[in-house]
Amino acid sequence: MDAIAIIERGKLSLETGITPKPVKHSSMKSLYPKTYHLRHRRQGLIVFVTMSLMILGVSFPAFLFTPIGDAMRAFAEPLRQIGIVTPLMQGPIDSGVTAQLKSHPMVARAIPAVELEMVVQVPPLAWPISIYGVTENDLKELLTLFSVHVQEGRLPRPNANEVVLSEAMALNRELNVGDRIGQPVNEDDPNIRTEMEIVGILSPTNTGNDLWLGFASYEYLTSHELYVSHSIHMLTIPQGGQKAGMDAFLREEVNPDLIEAYTYD
Structure with a gap:
């Protein structure tokens, strides 16, 4: 006691x-x-x-x-496969930079793309996810690179106000094929200044990380008056086994006064 x-x-x-x-x-x-x-x-x-x-x-x-x-790690997952080069000035990337990208031995392809942004919810915040306007042939190459396929619907047609979204994006916003995003139907997406119809949903080909990307028609976005002010980016695809080398090239050798390079590091 x-x-x-x-x-x-x-x-x-x-x-x-x-x-x-x-x-x-x-x-x-x-x-x-x-x-x-x-x-x-x-x-x-x-x-x-x-x-x-x-x-x-x-x-x-x-x-x-x-x-x-x-x-944030999931959103950056596409940068495991590609680099993104963005002009610091409005419009296309400097022609000299474009030539430098396309001629570098570690760069297999440099794909021009117009970027839109769709907002998804990650409580307590909202995050913009990229929708890239690319040509039909470039889109097929990117789908192979990202190991995704059309689970439902189809791919956007050239010159049409259509988008295809990853399954993760569609589930986050409770969207289905046939729904529309952008203004004026959805004020949550101020960067999408016209109505865009969802014509397809993308799903991973193999079990793995979800893709947080969408795609639209390059021809539609570059010809529409509401998108002519959007910058044209370059999505760089590395030669086989050269992703780290390509990333170093983008960060260290391309003129930083003209572009900003986004890589996975």
Whole structure:
């Protein structure tokens, strides 16, 4: 028994000459948290609140930012296969840069693309996901590169206001083939300034990471008056086994005053 329990049971009465009034309830486990709390309610409350705040301070950021970090890694997944070169000025990439990209031995293809953005929800934030306008032949090559196929519907036709979305994007926004995105039907997508019909859904060919990309017609976007101000990017495809080398070339050798290069690192 500890000193507190002994006093409560009147065991020190011979030494003090005072017989304390026995308590009705005493515990042989006076140092247990429950016993401490019952005897020291105010101090116990302070300790409880302090510990709760400490736990919350550690767990809440992890709870909040872990899904966001996972989403950002998923959104960057296409950069495992390609590099993206964006002009710093409006319009197409400088012709000298374009020639440099197409002639480099580590670059297999440099595909011109117009970028739109569709917003998806990753609580508590909203994130823009790219929809690239590319030609029909370039789209087929990109689908092979990303290991995806048309699960439902078809691919966009040239010169048509049509898009194909990855399954992940469609599920996030609860969209189906035949639905429309863009203005004025959906104000959540201010970057898409015309109605675009969803004509297909893409699904991974093999089990693996979801693709977060969509595709539209290059011819439609480059000829429509509402999109003529959009920059024309280059999607660079590496030669076999040369992705790291191509990324280094884009970051270190292409004029940074003219373009910005996005690579996976």
